[in-house]
Amino acid sequence: MKLLLSTLFLIFNLTVFAQSNAFAGNYNRTFSKEGDYLIEYKLTLNQDGTFVFHSYSKIKNGFPPEVHNYGKGKWTAKDNVISFSSNKQEDFDEKNTLDFNKSKARFVTKNPRDKSDRIIKTRLTFVESEIRWIQRLDVFKI
Structure with a gap:
């Protein structure tokens, strides 16, 4: 009986681990027009359930001309929906200011x-997402 339970537990853990492998990785999206603007979004979903997000925009005659936005936190997957969360004490500082709480993405x-x-x-x-400019954004796996 112990062997059967141990085997089932091992199979369950391998299934959960294999599922997160499909989601983990680097995602990217770039919009640009030569000489006018460049907008880049980079998202990294790590195997350990953490994520890092970076948004960069450089707009000619923009104010300010260059903007960097960062965010980090934890992610979880259920079916094909990834939920993001950020802990106010651990994930926010002078650099990481984006609040990904209540953000969800479909894989x-x-x-x-x-x-x-x-x-x-x-x-x-x-x-x-409560971040208005991120809603309906597609980022592609690289």
């Missing part, structure tokens, strides 16, 4: 059963 990838030639880039689409 989108090509279904393994889809045998068509369609190309679907693996991405995260932010569906909820």
Whole structure:
């Protein structure tokens, strides 16, 4: 009986670990027009359940011309929805000011059963956030 329970527990842990492997990685999105503007979003989901986000914008005649925004915290996955959270005491400082609490993103990838030639880039689409400019943002896995 102990062997059966140990085996089931091991399989469960491997399944949970394998699922987080699919989500973890680097995500990126860039918008640019030569000489006018450059906007970059970079998100890293680490295996240990933490994340780091960096937004950079350089806009000609903008005020200020260059802006860096940072955020960090923890992420969890349930089905294909990733929930982000930030601890006010641990994750906020002079550099990391973005509050990702109540932010959620949907993980989108090509279904393994889809045998068509369609190309679907693996991405995260932010569906909820109190950060207005991040809602409906797609960041692609690199």
